Amino acid sequence: MYELINTTLIGITSGSIYALMAIAIVLVWRSTRIVNFAQAGMALLSTYLGYEFIRIFHSFWIALPLAMVAGALVAALIDLVFMRLLVKHASQGPIAAVAPIIATLGLLGVIRAFISFFWGNQDLAIDSPISNVGYTVGTHTLAISPLKLAILIASLALMGVLTLLFQRTNLGLALRASAFAPEISRLAGVRVDGVRTLGWALAGAAGAAAGMLQTPNGTGTLSPDSIEFSLLLVFGFIAAVIGGLESLLGAVLGGLILGLVLAFVLTYISGSLVFITGFVLLIVVLIALPRGIIGAKGARRA
Amino acid sequence: MRAVHKIKSNSTTRFIFFIALGIVLFLLSNRVDELRVYQGAEIAVYVIAISSLILLTGYSGQISLGHGALVAIGGYAAAVANINFHVPIWLTFFIAVLVSALFGALLGAAAARLSGPYLAGATLALAVGLPSIANQFTVLGGEQGLTFDAGMPPASLGEDFTVYKWNFWIAALATLAILWLLQNILRSRYGRTWRAIRSNDVAAELSGIAIGRSKVLAFALSAGIAGLAGACLAMLVGTVSPSAFPISLSFSLLTGAVLAGVTTLGGVMIGAVVLVAIPEIADAVANRFGGSESVTSNLPGLLVSALLILTVLLVPNGPVEQMRTIRSRKGVASHH
Numbered sequence: 001m002y003e004l005i006n007t008t009l010i011g012i013t014s015g016s017i018y019a020l021m022a023i024a025i026v027l028v029w030r031s032t033r034i035v036n037f038a039q040a041g042m043a044l045l046s047t048y049l050g051y052e053f054i055r056i057f058h059s060f061w062i063a064l065p066l067a068m069v070a071g072a073l074v075a076a077l078i079d080l081v082f083m084r085l086l087v088k089h090a091s092q093g094p095i096a097a098v099a100p101i102i103a104t105l106g107l108l109g110v111i112r113a114f115i116s117f118f119w120g121n122q123d124l125a126i127d128s129p130i131s132n133v134g135y136t137v138g139t140h141t142l143a144i145s146p147l148k149l150a151i152l153i154a155s156l157a158l159m160g161v162l163t164l165l166f167q168r169t170n171l172g173l174a175l176r177a178s179a180f181a182p183e184i185s186r187l188a189g190v191r192v193d194g195v196r197t198l199g200w201a202l203a204g205a206a207g208a209a210a211g212m213l214q215t216p217n218g219t220g221t222l223s224p225d226s227i228e229f230s231l232l233l234v235f236g237f238i239a240a241v242i243g244g245l246e247s248l249l250g251a252v253l254g255g256l257i258l259g260l261v262l263a264f265v266l267t268y269i270s271g272s273l274v275f276i277t278g279f280v281l282l283i284v285v286l287i288a289l290p291r292g293i294i295g296a297k298g299a300r301r302a
Numbered sequence: 303m304r305a306v307h308k309i310k311s312n313s314t315t316r317f318i319f320f321i322a323l324g325i326v327l328f329l330l331s332n333r334v335d336e337l338r339v340y341q342g343a344e345i346a347v348y349v350i351a352i353s354s355l356i357l358l359t360g361y362s363g364q365i366s367l368g369h370g371a372l373v374a375i376g377g378y379a380a381a382v383a384n385i386n387f388h389v390p391i392w393l394t395f396f397i398a399v400l401v402s403a404l405f406g407a408l409l410g411a412a413a414a415r416l417s418g419p420y421l422a423g424a425t426l427a428l429a430v431g432l433p434s435i436a437n438q439f440t441v442l443g444g445e446q447g448l449t450f451d452a453g454m455p456p457a458s459l460g461e462d463f464t465v466y467k468w469n470f471w472i473a474a475l476a477t478l479a480i481l482w483l484l485q486n487i488l489r490s491r492y493g494r495t496w497r498a499i500r501s502n503d504v505a506a507e508l509s510g511i512a513i514g515r516s517k518v519l520a521f522a523l524s525a526g527i528a529g530l531a532g533a534c535l536a537m538l539v540g541t542v543s544p545s546a547f548p549i550s551l552s553f554s555l556l557t558g559a560v561l562a563g564v565t566t567l568g569g570v571m572i573g574a575v576v577l578v579a580i581p582e583i584a585d586a587v588a589n590r591f592g593g594s595e596s597v598t599s600n601l602p603g604l605l606v607s608a609l610l611i612l613t614v615l616l617v618p619n620g621p622v623e624q625m626r627t628i629r630s631r632k633g634v635a636s637h638h
Contacts, residue, residue: 276434
C-alpha cells in the first residue's frame with residue numbers, strides 16, 4: 001500500500017518536471033514549427049548560470065528566477081542570430097523537412113562543448129535548498145519531501161502563469177495567431193518575428209526552471225555529460241508528443257502520464273526497462289492517437 | 303534502344319569501377335601502418351552505416367535520430383550467433399543483417415504512420431532505450447557486454463598478415479558490396495518510387511504507389527545495412543556492450559550523412575572520413591596550441607557540431623549536390 005502511494009508520488013514529482021520540459025518544447029513548436037532538440041542543452045546552460053547565481057546570492061530561490069531570465073535571454077539570442085538565418089537559408093529542397101532538426105542537434109553539441117570549456121568536466125553541486133527527507137506517517141517514510149512539494153508547487157505555478165498568458169492576454173493571442181497563420185497575423189499587424197523570438201524566450205525560461213528543479217531532485221550534481229539532461233530531453237519530448245505537441249495542457253498531462261508509467265515500471269518491473277518503456281509508450285500512443293491526447297483540433301481552438 | 307544500351311553500359315562501368323576501387327584499397331592496405339589500416343576499417347564501417355541513413359532519410363524522406371540502435375541490434379545479433387551457435391564468421395554477418403532488417407520492418411510499420419518531428423522523437427527514444435535492454439537479459443551479457451571473435455586470418459595469407467588487415471579486408475569488401483548494391487537499387491524502380499514519395503507523397507499515391515509499403519521496405523533495407531555496420535563494428539572492437547552504442551553514435555551518423563549530403567550517395571565517403579579524421583585533427587590542434595585537458599576532450603564535439611551547423615546553413619544539400627548544381631548552372635549559361 002505504502003509502496004503504491006510512494007510510487008505515485010514519485011511519478012507525479014518527476015512527471016511535473018518532464019511537463020515543464022515538454023512545455024518548453026511545445027512553446028517553440030507552436031511559435032516556429034521547429035522541434036527544438038537543443039532544449040536540453042539550453043536548460044543545462046541555464047542551470048550552470050543558476051549555479052553561478054547561487055554562488056553570488058547564496059540562495060536557491062533568488063537564483064531560480066534569475067536562471068529563468070538568463071535562460072530566456074539565451075534562447076532569444078539563439079533565435080535572433082541563428083534560427084532566423086536557418087529558416088531563411090534551408091527552407092527549400094529535399095532537406096527542408098529535416099534541416100531544423102539537424103540544426104538544433106548541432107546547436108546541442110555546440111552548447112555542450114561551450115559548457116565544458118567554461119566550467120570544465122568535473123561535477124558541480126547544487127545543494128537542496130530545503131530538506132529532501134520525506135515526511136513520515138507513523139513508521140513509514142513517504143516519497144514526498146519539502147523539496148519535492150516545492151518542486152510540484154513551482155511547476156504548477158509556472159504552468160498556470162503560462163496558461164493564463166496564452167489564454168487571457170493579447171500577447172498570448174498574438175503568439176497563437178502567428179503560429180497558426182503567420183501571413184494573416186502579419187497583415188493584422190502582429191510582428192511575427194518578434195513574437196517567435198518571444199516564444200523561444202518563454203521556452204528558455206521554462207527549460208531553465210526544469211533544469212534548476214531537476215538537479216537537486218536528482219543526483220544534486222551538474223556535469224556537461226549529465227545523463228539527467230539527456231533524460232530531460234528525451235522524456236520531455238516524449239511527454240510533449242504524447243500530449244499532442246500543440247497544447248500546454250497536453251504537455252502537462254503527457255508529463256504526468258509519462259512520470260507515473262515510468263515510476264511504476266521502475267518499482268514493479270525493472271530499472272533497466274525504464275528507457276525502453278518511454279519508447280513503447282510513445283509508439284503505442286502515436287498509433288492509437290496519431291495527434292496525441294489533445295490533438296490538433298483542440299489546439300487550434302485554444 | 304540507345305537509352306537501354308546506355309544504362310547497361312553504365313552499370314557495367316560502375317561494376318568495373320568498384321572492382322578497381324577494391325584493388326586500390328587492397329594495395330593501399332599493404333602500404334600503410336597498422337593504425338591507418340584500423341582507421342580505414344573504421345571508415346568502412348561508417349560508410350556502411352551512413353549510406354543506410356542516406357537511403358532512409360535522403361531517398362525515402364524518413365528521418366532517424368536512432369540509427370545507432372539499429373547498428374547495436376546488428377552487433378548484438380552477430381555476437382550472440384558467434385558465441386552461442388559457433389557459426390562461421392560470414393554467417394554471423396548474414397544473421398546480423400537479417401535480424402536488424404526484421405526489426406527495421408517492424409519499426410518501419412510504426413514509422414510509416416509518423417511524420418517528421420514525431421518520427422525523429424520516436425527514433426531518438428529508441429536509441430536511448432534500446433541498449434539498456436541488454437542489462438535485462440543475461441544472454442546479452444549485461445553491462446560488460448559480449449565478446450565477438452572474428453577469428454585469425456587464414457594461414458594461407460602469410461605470417462605477417464595481421465588481424466587488423468584481415469578486419470579491414472572484410473569491412474572493405476562489405477562496404478564495396480553494399481555500395482554497389484545500393485547504387486543499383488536506387489536506380490531501380492524502388493529508388494524512383496522512394497524519390498517520388500519524398501518529393502510529393504500525394505502525387506506519388508495518385509500514381510499508384512503504395513506509400514506505406516515502400517516506406518516500410520526502405521526502413522527494413524536501411525536497418526539491414528545498419529545491422530551489417532554493427533556486425534563490422536563488433537568485429538573491429540571485439541566486443542559489444544550497451545556503452546558502445548551511446549546516443550552520440552546516432553548523432554554522429556546523422557552528422558556524417560548531412561556532411562556527405564543526405565540526398566545523394568555520392569558523398570558518403572566524405573562523411574565517413576570526416577567522422578574518423580576529426581578526433582585526430584582536434585588532437586593535433588589542441589597539442590599545437592597547448593590546450594588544457596577540457597579543451598582537448600571537447601574540441602572534437604565542438605568541431606563536429608559546428609561543421610553540422612555550417613553545412614545546414616551553407617550547403618544544406620551537401621557538397622556533392624552543391625557542386626552538381628553549380629556545374630549544371632554553368633552548363634545552362636554556356637548554352638546561351
